[in-house]
Amino acid sequence: MTSFNVAIDGPAGAGKSTVAKKVAEKLGFLYIDTGAMYRALTQAALATNVDLHDEKALNNLLMESELELSPSSTGTTVFWNGEDITEEIRSNKVNQNVSLVSSYKQVRLNMMEKQQKLASEKHAVLDGRDIGTHVLPKANVKIFLTASVEERAKRRHTEQVNKGLQSDLEDIKRDIEKRDELDSSRAFAPLKKADDARVLDTTKMDINQVTDAILDFVKEHSV
Numbered sequence: 001m002t003s004f005n006v007a008i009d010g011p012a013g014a015g016k017s018t019v020a021k022k023v024a025e026k027l028g029f030l031y032i033d034t035g036a037m038y039r040a041l042t043q044a045a046l047a048t049n050v051d052l053h054d055e056k057a058l059n060n061l062l063m064e065s066e067l068e069l070s071p072s073s074t075g076t077t078v079f080w081n082g083e084d085i086t087e088e089i090r091s092n093k094v095n096q097n098v099s100l101v102s103s104y105k106q107v108r109l110n111m112m113e114k115q116q117k118l119a120s121e122k123h124a125v126l127d128g129r130d131i132g133t134h135v136l137p138k139a140n141v142k143i144f145l146t147a148s149v150e151e152r153a154k155r156r157h158t159e160q161v162n163k164g165l166q167s168d169l170e171d172i173k174r175d176i177e178k179r180d181e182l183d184s185s186r187a188f189a190p191l192k193k194a195d196d197a198r199v200l201d202t203t204k205m206d207i208n209q210v211t212d213a214i215l216d217f218v219k220e221h222s223v
C-alpha cells in the first residue's frame with residue numbers, strides 16, 4: 001500500500017496540532033505529532049541530566065531509548081521507555097530548551113527516519129517544521145499554517161488558562177518569537193515553507209474553518 005500523507009508545517013502556536021488532529025480524525029488517518037518527539041527527547045535529557053549542548057550524548061540517549069507515540073482521545077500519549085511523559089513535555093522548561101535539542105543534525109536525521117517509517121506504514125497527517133521540506137518532500141498535500149505572533153500568543157495563553165495553568169501573555173509572546181527565530185535560523189532542516197506548500201494564514205480563521213480548508217485541499221489531491 002502506498003500511504004497518503006498530509007504535511008502541516010508552520011511556526012509555534014499556529015494551531016498545527018489542533019488542526020492536524022481534527023483533519024486526521026475526519027479522514028480516519030493516523031496523526032503524528034513530530035514536535036512531541038523532539039519535546040520527549042528534551043524532557044528525557046532534562047530528567048537524566050544529559051548536557052543539552054552535547055549533541056553526541058543527546059543522540060545516544062535517543063538511540064538507546066524507546067519512544068512511542070500512541071493515539072488517544074486528547075491527541076497523543078507519549079511514552080519514553082514505557083513511562084507516560086505526555087504532561088511533562090509541555091512544561092516551560094521543555095518549551096525553552098526544545099529548539100536547542102532539535103537543532104542537531106544527527107538528532108534530526110534519526111527522528112526523521114522514525115517519522116518516515118511511521119508515515120510509510122499508514123495514511124497519516126504529520127505536523128512539524130520540516131515535514132514538507134525534508135521528512136516527506138513527496139507528501140500528497142503540503143500546508144504551511146501561519147498566524148500573527150499576537151494571535152498565536154493569545155491562543156496559547158487561552159489554552160493554558162483553560163487548563164487552569166499559570167500563564168503570562170507577554171512571556172508566551174517572547175517565548176514564541178524566540179523559538180521561531182531559532183527554528184528558522186538553524187543550519188539543518190529549518191522551519192521553512194516548501195515551495196509547493198499551500199499557505200493558510202489563520203489569524204482570522206477559527207479551527208473549523210482551517211480544518212475545512214485543509215480537507216478541501218486533500219479532496220483536490222485525491223483520485
Ligand code: DC
Pocket residue numbers: 012013034035036038039098099102127128129130131179183
Ligand atoms: O510543534 P511544537 O511546538 O510541539 O514543537 C516543539 C519544537 O520542536 C519546535 O520549537 C521545533 C521542534 N520541531 C522541529 O524542529 N521539527 C519538527 N518537525 C517538529 C518540531
